[in-house]
Amino acid sequence: MPDLAAPDLAAPDLAADVIVVGAGNAALCAALAARERGAAVLMLEAAPEEESGGNSRFTAGSIRVVYDGVGDIRTLVPDLSAAEIESTDFGSYPAEQFFDDMARVTQHRADPDLVELLVTKSFGTLDWMRGKGVRFIPIYGRQAFKVDGRFKFWGGLTVEAVGGGPGLVAMLTRAARRAGAAVRYRARALDLLFDGNRVEGVRIRHEGAVQELRSRCVVLACGGFEANPEWRTRYLGPGWDLAKVRGSRYNTGDGIRMALEIGASPYGNWSGCHAVQWDLNAPEFGDLAVGDQFQKHSYPFGILINAKGERFVDEGADFRNYTYAKYGRVVLEQPGQFAWQIFDQKVKHLQRDEYKIRQITKVAAATIEEFAHKLDGVNAAGFLTTIKAWNAAVRTDIPFNPTVKDGRRTQGLAIDKSNWANTIDTPPLEGYAVTCGVTFTFGGLRINNEAQVLSTDYQPIPGLYAAGELVGGLFYFNYPGGTGLMSGAVFGRIAGASAGANR
Numbered sequence: 001m002p003d004l005a006a007p008d009l010a011a012p013d014l015a016a017d018v019i020v021v022g023a024g025n026a027a028l029c030a031a032l033a034a035r036e037r038g039a040a041v042l043m044l045e046a047a048p049e050e051e052s053g054g055n056s057r058f059t060a061g062s063i064r065v066v067y068d069g070v071g072d073i074r075t076l077v078p079d080l081s082a083a084e085i086e087s088t089d090f091g092s093y094p095a096e097q098f099f100d101d102m103a104r105v106t107q108h109r110a111d112p113d114l115v116e117l118l119v120t121k122s123f124g125t126l127d128w129m130r131g132k133g134v135r136f137i138p139i140y141g142r143q144a145f146k147v148d149g150r151f152k153f154w155g156g157l158t159v160e161a162v163g164g165g166p167g168l169v170a171m172l173t174r175a176a177r178r179a180g181a182a183v184r185y186r187a188r189a190l191d192l193l194f195d196g197n198r199v200e201g202v203r204i205r206h207e208g209a210v211q212e213l214r215s216r217c218v219v220l221a222c223g224g225f226e227a228n229p230e231w232r233t234r235y236l237g238p239g240w241d242l243a244k245v246r247g248s249r250y251n252t253g254d255g256i257r258m259a260l261e262i263g264a265s266p267y268g269n270w271s272g273c274h275a276v277q278w279d280l281n282a283p284e285f286g287d288l289a290v291g292d293q294f295q296k297h298s299y300p301f302g303i304l305i306n307a308k309g310e311r312f313v314d315e316g317a318d319f320r321n322y323t324y325a326k327y328g329r330v331v332l333e334q335p336g337q338f339a340w341q342i343f344d345q346k347v348k349h350l351q352r353d354e355y356k357i358r359q360i361t362k363v364a365a366a367t368i369e370e371f372a373h374k375l376d377g378v379n380a381a382g383f384l385t386t387i388k389a390w391n392a393a394v395r396t397d398i399p400f401n402p403t404v405k406d407g408r409r410t411q412g413l414a415i416d417k418s419n420w421a422n423t424i425d426t427p428p429l430e431g432y433a434v435t436c437g438v439t440f441t442f443g444g445l446r447i448n449n450e451a452q453v454l455s456t457d458y459q460p461i462p463g464l465y466a467a468g469e470l471v472g473g474l475f476y477f478n479y480p481g482g483t484g485l486m487s488g489a490v491f492g493r494i495a496g497a498s499a500g501a502n503r
């Protein structure tokens with residue numbers, strides 16, 4: 001696709017007023033907001049156009065947003081039909097709940113100023129994106145269960161972009177081009193141009209040639225260091241070189257490195273990341289044809305077994321939205337860095353769509369003994385002992401209900417399951433092999449409320465802004481599902497508006 005609009009420059013020696021590094025969700029929101037302020041915008045994307053869009057393109061497009069009942073959902077999804085409204089209990093997701101979720105899952109470490117912006121600007125930002133042409137729909141497939149003939153949403157995550165991550169990136173890219181932002185693909189930013197006081201542009205490699213591009217401001221929105229095995233091992237720790245990368249291979253920490261090199265302040269949980277259970281045989285990096293479907297997120301309704309045939313975590317500690325991002329690490333810590341997810345037919349109907357893909361590592365058997373010997377790498381005797389104890393420990397007197405934390409637990413095991421426990425005895429039994437898939441890293445740069453990058457003296461670095469994955473301070477240890485896109489959108493919009501106004 002050609003660049004539709006040449007930047008409308010205030011000064012001819014500049015490549016643009018605002019250079020945005022990256023072309024994912026955060027970068028595109030920044031470009032749109034900067035254009036609203038009248039700034040000439042140039043986006044630089046390391047990937048070729050066919051691979052562009054970063055991790056944002058690999059997502060399901062699910063976005064966590066504060067809303068007050070069906071009225072707000074209707075604002076975001078104006079074409080919601082009367083039949084859908086009639087047959088659905090959307091519930092609500094109050095700001096207090098979002099604040100609580102961020103505080104609880106990050107063990108009260110999340111930066112209060114950043115969280116305040118994230119939560120209070122979530123609805124307005126999504127509505128702003130809708131106004132730019134991004135369409136949303138309710139996540140019926142993954143975030144709602146049918147109860148007494150009505151869909152009931154659970155876990156605070158209710159809307160997704162039409163067409164998932166690819167749809168989101170396509171709609172935002174269209175909007176950015178329509179607004180007059182230019183995009184240069186295969187253009188990797190290498191360093192910031194810095195006069196010792198302010199940032200004046202970037203040095204890039206574009207199709208083999210190194211160039212200097214001058215601008216008034218730079219917005220860094222080029223992801224974390226999840227696709228860099230050396231940095232993962234250095235900061236996340238030994239063994240993280242062995243994790244599979246769920247998304248883009250282009251997020252190698254460049255934006256963070258460039259900023260640190262000119263004196264930016266590192267911030268947040270540098271030894272932490274978002275990591276999930278991911279098919280054992282998935283490729284090294286994400287595959288756009290498969291998207292997020294290598295993930296296996298129905299474990300709250302089954303059990304997890306390691307090479308010793310033992311359980312090692314409370315699979316039902318909380319809704320999957322609040323545990324999935326930390327359980328990848330737990331699997332990485334198991335012998336051989338793998339686990340098997342085990343289900344029987346009683347819960348088969350609750351499995352998410354990703355269990356139906358062709359590229360899956362799955363075994364099934366009619367008897368428990370036959371099944372035990374099919375679980376590759378697992379001690380069969382250990383597994384049979386575990387299952388016997390498991391079946392005896394399930395509190396079948398408590399009703400099972402997947403839409404609430406039902407308290408249907410086990411009792412007396414070394415590691416009990418807190419909710420959704422079911423005996424494993426209805427054939428065929430099914431096993432799915434998983435390893436750790438890293439999504440994105442939590443450590444990054446320190447920003448203020450205008451998304452300006454702060455120096456190690458805690459002063460804004462003139463001309464430098466940041467948004468998205470490379471902002472530190474929001475996530476520690478864990479993460480509430482759907483917050484990555486919301487964070488990129490909120491801080492991308494703020495960064496673009498601040499940079500666009502600073503001309």
Ligand SMILES: Cc1cc2nc3c(=O)[nH]c(=O)nc-3n(C[C@H](O)[C@H](O)[C@H](O)COP(=O)(O)OP(=O)(O)OC[C@H]3O[C@@H](n4cnc5c(N)ncnc54)[C@H](O)[C@@H]3O)c2cc1C
Pocket residue numbers: 021022023024025026027044045046047052053054055056057058059060061062063064187188189190221222223224246247248250251252253254255286291292439440467468469470481482483484485486488
């Ligand atoms: C499989 C998967 C599923 C996910 N599902 C969800 C979900 O449903 N909901 C949710 O909220 N979050 C989800 N996430 C997390 C979400 O993708 C990220 O939090 C979010 O997309 C990050 O947006 P971003 O714009 O900061 O980064 P990205 O979208 O990764 O964009 C970074 C961009 O920078 C470019 N780049 C990198 N280095 C350079 C350089 N030196 N020069 C120029 N360009 C560069 C990259 O090519 C890319 O375009 C998922 C992630 C994955 C991998």
